[in-house]
Amino acid sequence: xxxxxxxxxxxxxxxxxxxxxxxxxxxxxxxxxxxxxxxxxxxxxxxxxxxxxxxxxxxxxxxxxxxxxxxxxxxxxxxxxxxxxxxxxxxxxxxxxxxxxxxxxxxxxxxxxxxxxxxxxxxxxxxxxxxxxxxxxxxxxxxxxxxxxxxxxxxxxxxxxxxxxxxxxxxxxxxxxxxxxxxxxxxxxxxxxxxxxxxxxxxxxxxxxxxxxxxxxxxxxxxxxxxxxxxxxxxxxxxxxxxxxxxxxxxxxxxxxxxxxxxxxxxxxxxxxxxxxxxxxxxxxxxxxxxxxxxxxxxxxxxxxxxxxxxxxxxxxxxxxxxxxxxxxxxxxxxxxxxxxxxxxxxxxxxxxxxxxxxxxxxxxxxxxxxxxxxxxxxxxxxxxxx
Ligand code: MG
Numbered sequence: 001x002x003x004x005x006x007x008x009x010x011x012x013x014x015x016x017x018x019x020x021x022x023x024x025x026x027x028x029x030x031x032x033x034x035x036x037x038x039x040x041x042x043x044x045x046x047x048x049x050x051x052x053x054x055x056x057x058x059x060x061x062x063x064x065x066x067x068x069x070x071x072x073x074x075x076x077x078x079x080x081x082x083x084x085x086x087x088x089x090x091x092x093x094x095x096x097x098x099x100x101x102x103x104x105x106x107x108x109x110x111x112x113x114x115x116x117x118x119x120x121x122x123x124x125x126x127x128x129x130x131x132x133x134x135x136x137x138x139x140x141x142x143x144x145x146x147x148x149x150x151x152x153x154x155x156x157x158x159x160x161x162x163x164x165x166x167x168x169x170x171x172x173x174x175x176x177x178x179x180x181x182x183x184x185x186x187x188x189x190x191x192x193x194x195x196x197x198x199x200x201x202x203x204x205x206x207x208x209x210x211x212x213x214x215x216x217x218x219x220x221x222x223x224x225x226x227x228x229x230x231x232x233x234x235x236x237x238x239x240x241x242x243x244x245x246x247x248x249x250x251x252x253x254x255x256x257x258x259x260x261x262x263x264x265x266x267x268x269x270x271x272x273x274x275x276x277x278x279x280x281x282x283x284x285x286x287x288x289x290x291x292x293x294x295x296x297x298x299x300x301x302x303x304x305x306x307x308x309x310x311x312x313x314x315x316x317x318x319x320x321x322x323x324x325x326x327x328x329x330x331x332x333x334x335x336x337x338x339x340x341x342x343x344x345x346x347x348x349x350x351x352x353x354x355x356x357x358x359x360x361x362x363x364x365x366x367x368x369x370x371x372x373x374x375x376x377x378x379x380x381x382x383x384x385x386x387x
Pocket of ligand 1: 235262267268
């Protein structure tokens with residue numbers, strides 16, 4: 001794309017619907033699909049574009065908790081509260097577009113169309129720039145019948161979103177038809193004003209999730225793009241000769257007469273796990289993110305490091321599937337503390353305990369671990385990255 005093709009735009013995503021026909025017993029935009037809610041898939045598609053000047057989601061005030069959970073960690077302004085109809089909700093959204101010129105372009109996109117492709121979004125923005133109003137639309141593949149009369153399929157288009165408008169135009173259309181609720185989309189309002197709405201070819205993949213069938217189809221398409229990765233971590237810490245009462249391993253304190261030496265709390269198990277997770281996203285190692293030269297990490301709880309690796313994984317669209325940890329030491333005995341360790345690590349990583357495996361072995365008296373000079377830990381994690 002050349003610089004002259006770069007068309008910035010605002011985005012509104014109406015997500016105030018309460019439809020549960022897609023199954024799951026919750027409004028479809030909040031139903032998890034391939035690891036995250038439908039709405040989050042849709043939002044992330046737009047957030048990946050540098051053209052987005054602002055993005056506001058319009059929600060039902062009764063669904064605020066579901067919304068907050070769905071967008072957790074995303075950099076978004078507060079949602080706009082919706083109204084009784086989609087049209088009124090969109091109007092609320094338009095009134096909340098941040099300090100902008102009327103020449104700006106606004107794209108309005110259904111929350112339940114997570115499979116829109118970014119090329120089509122950019123084509124639509126470019127066309128809107130030229131014509132002031134445009135919508136994605138797709139030819140109809142099936143033959144159509146109306147009360148037993150054949151319809152000329154060749155002249156019929158299935159209208160999709162996003163739909164793009166000059167802000168001044170769509171604002172005027174909403175004001176003009178404020179009390180008329182017979183419109184199902186924004187392009188219809190603009191056409192009713194007598195303004196032409198251009199069509200930009202969309203993809204049939206950009207279907208609106210409405211029924212359970214749609215949901216399953218969308219999930220299959222998204223899941224096909226899921227990548228499985230593994231990461232490995234290894235760490236060693238030496239015992240401190242000074243006598244103590246406990247040692248920190250796997251996020252818990254175990255009674256023991258020797259602790260491990262280290263800049264942080266020297267939790268060898270959490271360090272190996274942190275490196276394994278960072279490995280899945282090729283994000284360096286624990287020292288890259290938490291250099292021992294930084295006094296902030298002196299005696300730090302290593303749960304902080306592990307949580308940060310999980311945050312970085314999540315930011316890349318990843319979720320942790322499983323972690324397998326092996327501790328190598330003669331002492332302390334790990335077995336009696338295995339369950340507590342498993343539970344603590346599962347808590348830190350926000351997964352059920354059965355996704356965390358903890359194993360321990362001695363090295364039969366051989367090497368530094370055999371001589372009781374320190375503890376080694378190795379971890380292998382499996383993650384899924386959703387494209
Ligand atoms: Mg370490």
